[in-house]
Amino acid sequence: MAGTREVIDDGGVMSIDVRGSLRFVALATVLAGPVQALDVGFGEVDITPKLGGREKVWLAGYGTGRQAAGVHDPLMARCVVLEEGRTRIALVSVDLVGLQFPAVQEIRRQLPEFTYVLVSSTHNHEGPDVVGMWGRNQFSYGVNDAYVAEVVGRCRELVKSTAQAMVKDVRVSYGTAEDRNLLKDTRQPTVFDAVLRVLVFSRKNGEKVGLLVQWNSHPEVMGSKNKLITADFPWATVRELKKKYECPVAYFTGTVGGLMAPPPGPTTFEYTEKHGLEVAGLAARAIAAAEPLKLTPMKVQAQMIYIPVTNRLYRLGLSMRVLRRAGFVSTGDPYRKGQAMSEKSPGQLLTIETEVARLQLGELSLAAIPGELYPELVYGEFQEPADPAADFPEAALEPTIAETLGEEKWMLFGLANDEVGYLIPKRQWDARKPFAYGRKKSQYGEANSCGPEAAAIVMKGFARCVAGQQGSLQAAEASRKDPGGEADPGAGKAKTGGGKRD
Ligand SMILES: [Zn+2]
Numbered sequence: 097m098a099g100t101r102e103v104i105d106d107g108g109v110m111s112i113d114v115r116g117s118l119r120f121v122a123l124a125t126v127l128a129g130p131v132q133a134l135d136v137g138f139g140e141v142d143i144t145p146k147l148g149g150r151e152k153v154w155l156a157g158y159g160t161g162r163q164a165a166g167v168h169d170p171l172m173a174r175c176v177v178l179e180e181g182r183t184r185i186a187l188v189s190v191d192l193v194g195l196q197f198p199a200v201q202e203i204r205r206q207l208p209e210f211t212y213v214l215v216s217s218t219h220n221h222e223g224p225d226v227v228g229m230w231g232r233n234q235f236s237y238g239v240n241d242a243y244v245a246e247v248v249g250r251c252r253e254l255v256k257s258t259a260q261a262m263v264k265d266v267r268v269s270y271g272t273a274e275d276r277n278l279l280k281d282t283r284q285p286t287v288f289d290a291v292l293r294v295l296v297f298s299r300k301n302g303e304k305v306g307l308l309v310q311w312n313s314h315p316e317v318m319g320s321k322n323k324l325i326t327a328d329f330p331w332a333t334v335r336e337l338k339k340k341y342e343c344p345v346a347y348f349t350g351t352v353g354g355l356m357a358p359p360p361g362p363t364t365f366e367y368t369e370k371h372g373l374e375v376a377g378l379a380a381r382a383i384a385a386a387e388p389l390k391l392t393p394m395k396v397q398a399q400m401i402y403i404p405v406t407n408r409l410y411r412l413g414l415s416m417r418v419l420r421r422a423g424f425v426s427t428g429d430p431y432r433k434g435q436a437m438s439e440k441s442p443g444q445l446l447t448i449e450t451e452v453a454r455l456q457l458g459e460l461s462l463a464a465i466p467g468e469l470y471p472e473l474v475y476g477e478f479q480e481p482a483d484p485a486a487d488f489p490e491a492a493l494e495p496t497i498a499e500t501l502g503e504e505k506w507m508l509f510g511l512a513n514d515e516v517g518y519l520i521p522k523r524q525w526d527a528r529k530p531f532a533y534g535r536k537k538s539q540y541g542e543a544n545s546c547g548p549e550a551a552a553i554v555m556k557g558f559a560r561c562v563a564g565q566q567g568s569l570q571a572a573e574a575s576r577k578d579p580g581g582e583a584d585p586g587a588g589k590a591k592t593g594g595g596k597r598d
Pocket residue numbers: 219314352468
């Protein structure tokens with residue numbers, strides 16, 4: 097079993113479970129013979145909440161008390177299923193502000209035949225509250241739990257039905273295009289991830305089967321006064337791409353922290369549409385530039401992480417049940433779950449459970465990041481030196497996506513499987529006076545972050561996945577379910593980075 101040995105050496109300190117499954121995998125790979133063909137399926141379902149019932153629908157993303165008064169365009173869940181032999185991966189995007197990890201776990205519990213199910217929210221600011229903090233007022237819970245249960249059920253059915261209508265043996269190409277003019281960075285320092293990334297799936301004869309688009313911006317053109325449910329600009333982007341390429345389109349949100357937003361303009365559907373069409377134009381450039389790449393073999397490395405919540409507003413929200421999520425007492429180890437938080441544990445450091453993952457899809461890596469990543473953490477464009485008035489100007493720099501993945505081609509899904517808020521480089525954390533950049537007030541960001549350690553825990557957890565050192569139950573479970581899905585982690589290293597041009 098020389099192959100197995102190499103895998104283990106490569107992986108470093110793997111847990112026994114993962115070792116065991118890798119050993120099994122090497123055998124399975126030998127029996128299965130060469131890499132199998134890739135099949136793909138696309139599907140979508142309407143998840144617009146019903147209006148006019150007893151429960152009001154509170155719109156999320158800005159202040160409280162914004163009650164939905166109508167629907168401009170439907171909110172959708174869109175799904176891409178990838179299948180290689182017995183390995184099945186579902187990638188789901190929902191037009192919501194941030195579906196929480198417990199809901200995603202609920203979707204997964206009912207899909208045991210899948211190796212991995214990823215659910216990412218577009219971070220839509222013109223749809224229903226699914227987090228809790230945008231209800232009638234700041235003391236009331238804004239989520240209709242029955243609605244979230246319905247979303248869970250619809251996503252599950254969507255994944256199942258998509259897997260039943262697969263297109264066999266598809267070809268894949270990957271392209272990128274960059275345009276800083278389609279973004280505004282509303283927080284200093286000015287750092288962007290203005291690269292749109294796309295996967296194009298085609299039949300052997302060249303006919304398009306579907307597109308997977310990843311772009312990095314807050315869906316919030318309609319602003320804080322709008323009362324009509326809409327998917328915001330991705331509504332127009334997806335509609336346009338569907339029409340132009342005559343195939344299904346799944347839109348995923350990437351890096352939106354720090355803060356990536358559309359350029360300011362009128363909060364009208366005309367401008368929303370115009371901006372959505374501009375993003376579709378950028379996608380068309382990426383599609384035109386796309387080059388063939390292999391998405392097999394597929395392997396998932398996931399890591400459970402426990403993020404300390406030091407944000408007083410979040411803690412208050414949790415104690416007042418405006419935020420409803422299990423808390424765990426910190427063990428001091430971000431990879432180890434503590435005891436459930438209770439009234440008996442006041443004053444102890446609270447953590448929340450979430451997950452970071454790397455999906456190794458042949459020559460492509462997909463980073464699954466459970467919140468709003470600051471773009472500095474993508475390419476490492478940190479301000480040097482940090483502003484001396486920031487709270488921790490000497491803090492260690494977090495590992496970045498580009499550094500961790502090296503020259504591989506990649507995509508990044510933000511708000512993947514969770515929304516834990518902003519993931520801010522610690523050197524930029526600035527909650528205390530004096531404030532950076534000579535400001536009289538703190539910049540916006542920290543108020544919607546678990547705390548200054550969140551980014552490091554997520555990025556180190558991601559690096560751990562890439563190094564094959566993840567030891568989460570989840571990964572072990574995934575490989576147990578489908579040993580054929582594991583393969584040599586050294587395979588499929590590609591030549592060029594995530595499409596950044598400089
Ligand atoms: Zn945001």
